[in-house]
Amino acid sequence: MQIFHVLAIAAPFAFAAPLEALDWCNGQRYDATQYACYDNKLLCPFFNGAPLSACGDGCYYPYVYNCTQDNQLNVLPEADGLFSLIAVNPAKLVSSKIEACGRAFYLKSDGPCTYCPSQVPQQGGKCPDGKETIIGGLGLVSVHCVLSSRTDRNLCQNTAVPGGQLIYVDPETGALGFTQAHSASKPQGALQDIREFKNGAFILASSWGWLACPSKQQGSAPALLQVVAKLPGLSYASECFDISVLTVEKTGGGFAAWQYT
Template sequence: MKTFVASLALPLLAAAAPTSQTSSSSTTAFGVTAIRSGSPIQYATLNASGQKFYLGGSTSSYCPSEIVKDCPPGTQTAIAPGGNALDVEVPGGQQIYVDPTGAVSFTQAHSASMPAGSVQGGFTFETQGDATYWLFKGDGLLACPTSDNLYQVFAPVDNLKVPSGNKDDCLGFSARGIPYSDAAPAWQYS
């Protein structure tokens, strides 16, 4: 575990992360709900918007209705089986990665482009008892407040640069997976 996580994030994550995990071999997509008891993010839903993830706000999606017949509603965010991509219909999909600031991000549709220094992979769905959690390299995630009263999702990494400029403003949380069994909820997220 990195020094930053041990010194700053570990106390936050200890209360939020599951204590024992086993790999989930599920072929199920998941929506994500934040678990952080007694906090403003308790039961907040994970939303994809602006190529980042937030607790609160709304999902932002797009579908070229002039080309695609029967566009999905695009109002929910779901993570594809395995945890490293979004559950979308767009050819080529949309990959999830951690950008150089530590922000959990996703690629634009039709592109695999990521900023230099980004970390691709490392996300998994892990099962503990009856619950499934979305983790980054075995750790829970961080929710950091933004100026518009949302919480942006970050991975617990050394080079963390949060919206407020103060890492202590962030809350560690468990990202509980809620099975999503319908067709992909969006053509693409934007």
């Protein structure tokens, strides 16, 4: 997993600020906007707007690992239930829910885009609230989605629509997306090598992390920030910036939406 390459290693030194603005750590000058100094002996670089944590004489990503009292790294447990997603970059003052809309995922505060057929309540059923984007962890997804094509690495939305809605990354653009209701069609070569950690990182193994990129503006509405994977060989707009995509464990039963649109 490529994102792991930056973990559990000592940080190299880099000076992005003028010399007079640098701080000292264990006899080394460093830029406090790019590195954190632990116990005046270990420098750890910033990653997605926040410093990596220290464990012994190395640095690690706390949304994938934890550090034991004897300075050993343990991988966090995988998400085995339902969860939502948030995007975080403290340096950009970003901490936002991620919602499904337009078969993509956006940093969005007003909920997802959903639909429930009028026949559902007319036939005595009840439309799910549809107020939040919820994803199914290992096994806790629509039975229709499980029976169609889900594996332990192919996540589904927590929807009631027959066939479910699979999550993938478009290999041509890096966009995190999901299948249309009643269809399992995905872009050719769609990437689904996703790992999700319990109240931790949401990672695409074949990527170098996630970006928040301005989407095309619709009318007078402000452009939303879209969640995009950093894929080898692709180029991205200069306005894009790094984010950590994190899972937030959810409790309770029932579907989150009939379908996301």
